[in-house]
Amino acid sequence: MKPLSLIDNAFLLLEQRQQPLHVAALCVLQPPPDAPPDFAYRLAERMRQSTGAVPPFNHRLVRRAGINFWEEADDFDIAQHFVHLALPKPGRMRELLAMISRVHAAHLDRAYPLWRCYLIEGLADGRIALYFKIHHALVDGVAGIRLLMKTMGPDAEASLAIPPPWEAYTRRGGKRSLPLPSPALRGVETLRGLARQGVASAAPVWHRLSQSRRDKRAGDPACVDAAQAPRSIFNQNISGSRRFAAQSYSRARVKAIAAHFGATSNDVVLAMCGSALRRYLIDNNALPSDPLVAAVPVSTRSDDGTSGNEVAFALTHLGTHIADPAERLCAVKGCMDYNKAALRSLNPAQLYAYEGLLFAPSLFGLLTGQRRGRTVVNVVISHVPGPSEDLYWQGCRLDGIYPVSVVIHQIALNITLISRNGEIDFGLIGCRRTLPHMQRLLDYLEESIVELEKAIGVTAAEAVTEEA
Known part of the structure; x- marks a missing residue:
């Protein structure tokens, strides 16, 4: 087990019902031209096969003698962390942003590693979206976005060989991008x-x-x-x-x-x-x-x-x-x-x-x-x-990362x-x-x-x- 740093503990202590302290990124993706109608379903099924997780994505919060620690979870459950959703019609960006507004307001369950990934289909123009959120105590915002980019490739074919984010190793930097002066x-x-x-x-x-x-x-x-x-x-x-x-x-x-x-x-x-x-x-x-x-x-x-x-x-x-x-x-x-x-x-x-x-x-x-x-x-x-330059994730071109x-x-x-x-x-x-x-x-x-x-x-x- 690894004790949390002063800053990581602060993010947990400062979290309140009205003030969840996770950060996220919304990636809008263009599937390949020959993508079948059930492309998003097949992609979701492939993601669900990735049942392993590496640090920090397998780190679960535990408390011993009043001190918070990270311990590696030996019962990692991909169903708790990966969600496949579809937008309501007409599937405009308005509906996508409304969905992100709702899911971003929800707290992460501290009984599990503090992150969740959503694959979202149903955009009227055929694109899909990936929304990934992770607690600020686990990974800071800039590191999280850079991690997402590291799981992307320079072309569609290369990107298919890259594992999903929770199976990709990341390293925490010494400086942190905080949501307030720190x-x-x-x-x-x-x-x-x-x-x-x-x-x-x-x-x-x-x-x-x-x-x-x-x-x-x-x-x-x-x-x-x-x-x-x-x-x-x-x-x-x-x-x-x-x-x-x-x-x-x-x-x-x-x-x-x-x-x-x-x-x-x-x-x-x-x-x-x-x-x-x-x-x-x-x-x-x-x-x-x-x-x-x-x-x-x-x-x-x-x-x-x-x-x-x-x-x-x-x-x-x-x-x-x-x-x-x-x-x-x-x-x-x-x-x-x-x-x-x-x-x-x-x-x-x-x-x-x-x-x-x-x-x-x-x-x-x-x-x-x-x-x-x-x-x-x-x-x-x-x-x-x-x-x-252009990046691709699981065969899809990145059209935006918000x-x-x-x-x-x-x-x-x-x-x-x-x-x-x-x-x-x-x-x-x-x-x-x-x-x-x-x-x-x-x-x-x-x-x-x-x-x-x-x-x-x-x-x-x-x-x-x-x-x-």
Whole structure:
């Protein structure tokens, strides 16, 4: 048996009836051209023959003397983990997203390994879907999505020889993509790291905090702290119901806008989200006068290395107080540039300490759902790099991979997206009761791209043609 880490235990302790803490991905798949009418049934039968599971998919939670452990289950039951479903007619994406909204709201049974896989047929256009959810205590969101991609091949034939996810080995990374800023959960790790480096290592942390305070007092609009996010309709305690919305947008269009402004694609995505959230809040007569603040994972790598992960949470405002789309993008870019420069001035242990001190005053209320003054952040927005070429799963071409993340008390909306080949796949998950008609954000995201294209004088068709 293996005891759970501090962070893994935290995910179990923080889970509540209204707040399940599993992450998931929805893969939309195109069967091969010669697929028979019962293709999905045959695929499901083949999946049911995979009755073995490797770590972590055979890890079951047990408790001994008040301590949680993972033990390998010797009675693995594929029927508990693999489900074959069919959509109701007419089988549109609307019906698929409604189904995902319902199944994502359901908790995983702790008597079994904490994951479940759904194969879904019945889409009117002949495609099928794979929805895979796994508890955040078992595998983090980014690792789970990467695992799914590792069970895919470069062509249809190669993909048939790859086992299903629960028979494919995975390795947990050292850094985790959390649904909320997590340095306080890593306090022991942070203190040990600083202790090894000596007292002098704390000086850059203090300098960074002092500089941020000076910049904030000087009115630098690019500096965002953990006490400036306004209260909004996104910052309420949530119910157990969920609304999932998903759509793909052209990477070529985003890259054309980014090139014009000297920005990154992530800057453009954040500005798009700011525009969509501004429109949504205006429609609900709930736009705060201060800009919304997002927690955004950013790379802090200062070299060209490819090993390891160097990721931290940054706070950025989304320019929701700005009406002009070009001005909004420039403001978001300035904020992200400030964050990257600040975070890259610290080594990993210093960075964790800096984030812990930055978020500590408000983190308790964020984790427990207790409203204490202003909130830490209004929304979490994560941008995950995905495959750059076509992938296939069990003979089917991957047409989209949409993340389905976590919402928690006081943060009722999570936007996660994956850059994939020529597309950016957005997955939006929110509390159904707290955020009425949340699916309208998809239309507002499209409108935000059009606004920015008009600002630079190009059309969507021109951007795609230039990229090609």
